[in-house]
Amino acid sequence: MGIKLMDIVGRFSYNCDIMFRVIDIKEENGKKTAILYGEEFRLVADAPYEDLIRMDLDSRRRLEEKGRSREEQSYFLFRQDVELLKQRREYEVTDGYSNELNYFQMPGRVLHIDGDANYLKKCMALYERVGVPVFGVHCSEKEMPVKISGLLDFYRPDILVITGHDAYSKSKGTIEDLNAYRHSRHFVQTVREARRKTPHLDQLVIFAGACQSHFESLIQAGANFASSPARVNIHALDPVYIVSKISFTPFMDRINVWDVLKNTLTGEKGLGGIETKGVLRNGMPYNKKKEEP
Template sequence: MKLKKGDIVTRPSYNCDLLFRVLDVRDTYVELVGEEMRLLADAPIEDIILVSEEDRVLREKQAKELEEHSYKLFRQDAKLLKQRGEYEVTAGYKNEADFFELRGRVLHIDGDGLYLKKCTDLYEKLGVPVYGVHLHEREMPEQIGSLLEMVQPDIVVVTGHDALLKSRGDDHDVRTYRNTKYFAECVRIARKHSWNRDDLIIFAGACQSHFESLIKAGANFASSPDRINIHALDPVYIASRVSLTSFMDRVSLSDVLRSTITGEKGLGGIETKGVMRRGMPMKFNS
């Protein structure tokens, strides 16, 4: 079997449960990234099989159904938020609904270029302003300060790939994780830029990341409480919920996690205010 970069493969030793994209091929092993999950892994070449076109199409269909379900839940919640806003701004619908919305701007820093494209497409579909940047995880702490100064976001997402290296032992040691230390350092730098957790909302983490370290560093939301894999689009749903929630309201943790693909085992956070502001009268498109 001749493997090459970009091939879609799976691992028999894990019952072929996930699809991976080949990142690099070495002499005896391959470097892999999850096709839908934000997971980075190494695997012996003998533990790799190419995915047939038929199997790939079936799995992609199943993944699409999960994504569409989360999108539907999100749109339902967004519609309720908008109706509630209209009711408040119009004094119980007594006045004409003549208002605009300034939605929170997102700086999304991603370690995977393909995931970044999927994420920015979803932000645009949800009507959330976003500035996306692709950086390797180890480069993120060096660049995040200047990016924050340039973009001036309301919300920052720092994500990419991660993994718990079980061979190293203690899962409470941040050094046991591939990239958690870079995500945590980004959070600390961002908090120097804005220490108030309601002035700058931060999501940090990827698959199996050390949730506690990221929250303690200053993140509002992070992965992964149960050290499980998270979906590539999960950070988008959390950031977008904050973007579309009024600064007068708190983001419902149960609602925001319900609309993600992974749920509360892979994602968590703290009480956080929204960042969207309404204004009147309507003189331009929101």
Template sequence: MTFIVGDLVTRTSHQHDILFRISALKEQVAILHGEDLRLEADAPINDLVKASERDILTHEKQEKEQLDYSFRLFKQDYQLMKEKRTYESTEGYIDHADFFQLPARVLHLDGDRHYLKKCIDLYKRIGLQVHGLYIEESEMPLEIAGLIQRIQPDIVVITGHDAFSEKKGDKNDLKAYRHSRYFVEAVREARRIESNLDQLVIFAGACQSYFQSLIRAGANFASSPSRINIHALDPVYITAKLAYTSFMDKVMVSEVLRNTLTGEKGLGGIETRGFLRTGMPYLEDEGTEK
């Protein structure tokens, strides 16, 4: 069977458990990226099977149902936060709700163009403006300081692909991870620019990433406490919760993880303040959002 870059495939040796797309071919080995999970793997060509059209349609249907459910939970959460902000901003007089809001500035670095597009589409659906950039994981530590100084974001997302390999070491060995060391270095570079955990909030990691090392490096939120796979869109939901929570309020970790697709086994962090600021009066020509 002939394969080309972009083909959707599964692995026979893993009982066809995950849908991958081929990102590169090197002799008789394929580099694989999870279609919806931030996992990178390699496999012999003879271990691969092309996904059928029926399998792809079934996967897309299940994925849409999962995303729609998570988005509904987020919208319910957002509506409650909005009602609380409205009440507090007007001291209970809803008829005088003449205020504007300044949400967070977001910088999203992604090691996968395909995932980056998916994330930007979801940011737009949620109503957040984001500066999204495709950067290979190994280049992130070199690029991030200049980007933070130029864009001056409130929230930085550092993500892409990763994987843990028992053959390379135990789970406490950074060398046993495909890209965790780059994420850790990028977090450290970001913290050299802004050390305050509430002035610059960082999410870092991908599938099976070294969670403890990322948190020690200065990330507020990271993956993956149980070394499991995380969904490509999980960083967006974490960002949205932080961006739409008032800077006067703490965001508890359990609240942040509530609307993610992976949950606490794949994601974790520390309590962090929100970023949303409310002002009055609302003037349409000032470029603010009501």
């Protein structure tokens, strides 16, 4: 039986190093080409139909287990960072623990716009796990520039994530040419539209990009953080770790870029950014509801 839409496949010429979903199959002049979306990496790729191999369950499980191990390690390190931030806030708010803990927190609210519904679902689960208030919207990359203004008006977030799929193609131009990228220009246009509404970099923190995206153009357009400086693939969950750290960092603190990148799955080759303020705010007093007798 031949490979069909939504099958999980690998590319024989790449030793099946990445799992893909088959999104479309096109035929021209008797040759079939498949459009592939990465299962763990935010990569879109074209591949000759004959280069594809359907991944068996054992192969899929091995890659999935390897991926889960890396995800859990990043999550553990992220939770350590958040706990240290919490302890420091408690020390400051209680004047060195000399007063009673009686404060509440308002983490930064995230609007996550994703070109892939499956990735969005995974990201939403991680946001919930780490406790970040988030709104998720599935939107194709090409429609993002048109819809971003209305979405910002409706959700009024502190942090904006613009992501989905991307890829650089040598056959379409040099690495500096924005037109050589699958969706980088759509991400750039979306960032520009967002900055027209909120120009200040600390009033709306923006992460933008996907695998191999044109990092420099995204930063110049107004993103605080973006992918991909070395044009490498980024993990589907990397944007979550970046913006969650920002969400839990007090607004009076500036975030060192390396502190944000160090616990991501991809690191500085795939992600970069500029110095940015946190967005968490503390308040008091915190009035606990009394239990009914």
